[in-house]
Amino acid sequence: xxxxxxxxxxxxxxxxxxxxxxxxxxxxxxxxxxxxxxxxxxxxxxxxxxxxxxxxxxxxxxxxxxxxxxxxxxxxxxxxxxxxxxxxxxxxxxxxxxxxxxxxxxxxxxxxxxxxxxxxxxxxxxxxxxxxxxxxxxxxxxxxxxxxxxxxxxxxxxxxxxxxxxxxxxxxxxxxxxxxxxxxxxxxxxxxxxxxxxxxxxxxxxxxxxxxxxxxxxxxxxxxxxxxxxxxxxxxxxxxxxxxxxxxxxxxxxxxxxxxxxxxxxxxxxxxxxxxxxxxxxxxxxxxxxxxxxxxxxxxxxxxxxxxx
Amino acid sequence: xxxxxxxxxxxxxxxxxxxxxxxxxxxxxxxxxxxxxxxxxxxxxxxxxxxxxxxxxxxxxxxxxxxxxxxxxxxxxxxxxxxxxxxxxxxxxxxxxxxxxxxxxxxxxxxxxxxxxxxxxxxxxxxxxxxxxxxxxxxxxxxxxxxxxxxxxxxxxxxxxxxxxxxxxxxxxxxxxxxxxxxxxxxxxxxxxxxxxxxxxxxxxxxxxxxxxxxxxxxxxxxxxxxxxxxxxxxxxxxxxxxxxxxxxxxxxxxxxxxxxxxxxxxxxxxxxxxxxxxx
Numbered sequence: 001x002x003x004x005x006x007x008x009x010x011x012x013x014x015x016x017x018x019x020x021x022x023x024x025x026x027x028x029x030x031x032x033x034x035x036x037x038x039x040x041x042x043x044x045x046x047x048x049x050x051x052x053x054x055x056x057x058x059x060x061x062x063x064x065x066x067x068x069x070x071x072x073x074x075x076x077x078x079x080x081x082x083x084x085x086x087x088x089x090x091x092x093x094x095x096x097x098x099x100x101x102x103x104x105x106x107x108x109x110x111x112x113x114x115x116x117x118x119x120x121x122x123x124x125x126x127x128x129x130x131x132x133x134x135x136x137x138x139x140x141x142x143x144x145x146x147x148x149x150x151x152x153x154x155x156x157x158x159x160x161x162x163x164x165x166x167x168x169x170x171x172x173x174x175x176x177x178x179x180x181x182x183x184x185x186x187x188x189x190x191x192x193x194x195x196x197x198x199x200x201x202x203x204x205x206x207x208x209x210x211x212x213x214x215x216x217x218x219x220x221x222x223x224x225x226x227x228x229x230x231x232x233x234x235x236x237x238x239x240x241x242x243x244x245x246x247x248x249x250x251x252x253x254x255x256x257x258x259x260x261x262x263x264x265x266x267x268x269x270x271x272x273x274x275x276x277x278x279x280x281x282x283x284x285x286x287x288x289x290x291x292x293x294x295x296x297x298x299x300x301x302x303x304x305x306x307x308x309x
Numbered sequence: 310x311x312x313x314x315x316x317x318x319x320x321x322x323x324x325x326x327x328x329x330x331x332x333x334x335x336x337x338x339x340x341x342x343x344x345x346x347x348x349x350x351x352x353x354x355x356x357x358x359x360x361x362x363x364x365x366x367x368x369x370x371x372x373x374x375x376x377x378x379x380x381x382x383x384x385x386x387x388x389x390x391x392x393x394x395x396x397x398x399x400x401x402x403x404x405x406x407x408x409x410x411x412x413x414x415x416x417x418x419x420x421x422x423x424x425x426x427x428x429x430x431x432x433x434x435x436x437x438x439x440x441x442x443x444x445x446x447x448x449x450x451x452x453x454x455x456x457x458x459x460x461x462x463x464x465x466x467x468x469x470x471x472x473x474x475x476x477x478x479x480x481x482x483x484x485x486x487x488x489x490x491x492x493x494x495x496x497x498x499x500x501x502x503x504x505x506x507x508x509x510x511x512x513x514x515x516x517x518x519x520x521x522x523x524x525x526x527x528x529x530x531x532x533x534x535x536x537x538x539x540x541x542x543x544x545x546x547x548x549x550x551x552x553x554x555x556x557x558x559x560x561x562x563x564x565x566x567x568x569x570x571x572x573x574x575x576x577x578x579x580x581x582x583x584x585x586x587x588x589x
Binding site: 047051057060065066067068069070087088092095096097 | 374423428429430432433434436439440443444462467469470474
């Protein structure tokens with residue numbers, strides 16, 4: 001299976017888009033090497049602006065520039081893109097409904113060794129709550145490319161959440177449609193709905209469960225907002241039991257989006273896998289996924305408990 | 310020149326009356342800073358800026374962004390007088406379904422972008438200035454900030470960046486009226502030494518009397534000649550300027566005049582208008 005850094009794909013994709021469209025401008029805040037916007041900076045130095053360690057200014061300036069008819073990609077780590085500059089994102093970018101595409105890298109617990117201060121686990125929650133904002137959490141390199149292109153082609157603000165580590169390629173590029181979820185494997189007893197790195201964990205868990213005689217369906221839900229309500233309702237009708245898996249706090253992310261979708265019309269059993277209202281810590285991504293209950297093994301264990309109850 | 314100044318004075322006087330009337334009818338809002346900035350905004354729209362009320366989105370226009378969004382009554386009054394929308398709209402300020410929101414919103418013809426959360430406007434104006442540079446336009450961008458507002462850290466991030474990017478098409482204006490909601494700026498959070506702060510951030514600084522049109526015009530004209538760096542005009546003003554019981558009064562930062570106060574204010578503003586006519 002091909003392994004890619006989502007941020008490598010992001011950097012290359014904006015270079016490709018930049019070759020075709022001169023209106024694409026890229027912003028970064030002293031992390032261009034890590035976010036890979038440096039690739040764009042090298043190719044188009046006149047259309048790249050480094051704001052230094054000043055994310056609030058970067059976001060509000062992006063709003064001003066986007067109002068001149070530009071499409072601005074603004075990148076930094078997810079922690080600073082969401083929490084640090086949230087007021088600027090809300091009031092300058094989203095209230096004005098501007099073409100600012102925030103592509104944030106180093107999200108979630110798998111940031112690893114940098115520890116809690118750098119592990120954005122609330123960003124989906126923050127961004128999802130703002131009117132006009134659309135939120136995509138791609139699971140691999142191919143989906144990252146599609147998501148960046150979709151953000152470019154669709155008007156208004158976007159938050160695209162990428163990880164730090166290399167990930168296996170699970171999707172085909174042509175698969176992605178904004179606002180749509182995908183069945184990765186079919187099952188009978190339980191449906192897992194996941195996003196980001198948790199899609200692969202869910203697939204691994206489903207394989208483990210299959211060996212134990214349990215049939216679990218896995219669904220990839222890259223667009224958190226607007227979420228695919230039709231698919232979620234179909235899943236609820238078909239399976240009855242759902243487990244939502246995300247590399248995010250259990251408050252305000254994909255689990256919340258699924259619950260909000262089903263609460264009125266199809267309330268039922270919805271279990272969750274996520275960070276349980278805690279801060280992270282330093283460690284290898286593998287150790288942390290295990291410790292915070294996000295690994296395939298943890299998913300399989302919880303699913304088995306539910307199904308054998 | 311004299312004719313120009315006379316016109317600006319009479320426009321500013323109309324603007325002040327509209328501000329007072331608008332706020333009295335709305336029953337809430339911010340008269341103090343609207344009145345202190347009335348001359349600056351009048352000067353920009355009636356003399357300094359290249360704009361077209363019949364074509365608010367004219368691509369070659371100069372742009373104005375009100376970073377101190379709460380002083381929008383002054384901008385609304387000026388926009389109405391320029392002909393961006395009918396004057397009658399002013400009486401819907403802060404009302405349900407009105408385009409004239411309590412803080413600026415994009416739906417108003419002539420308003421570039423929303424503001425209200427303080428400290429973000431200089432960044433937004435910098436974005437517009439960079440946009441003009443990228444498109445090789447000679448448009449200028451003006452950004453009006455409050456003196457209390459520059460306590461926000463975001464302002465200084467923007468100040469640093471504007472100098473770094475050599476945004477000489479960006480002109481900031483600080484409405485230095487010496488007050489903020491909780492009291493005098495020097496008591497709440499000292500912002501001095503203002504001139505050397507902006508200089509240290511790489512800006513050309515021009516100080517002037519923000520109620521003197523000769524000085525304001527001179528400042529804006531000088532700003533246009535400064536190359537390779539942005540300019541900030543520190544406009545010394547009087548909070549509540551033009552209405553005796555609002556001048557230097559922190560109470561009127563965020564309180565609308567009552568009907569009785571409105572009547573007295575209108576009388577005073579008419580008196581000033583009359584005496585100005587006589588001296589000329």
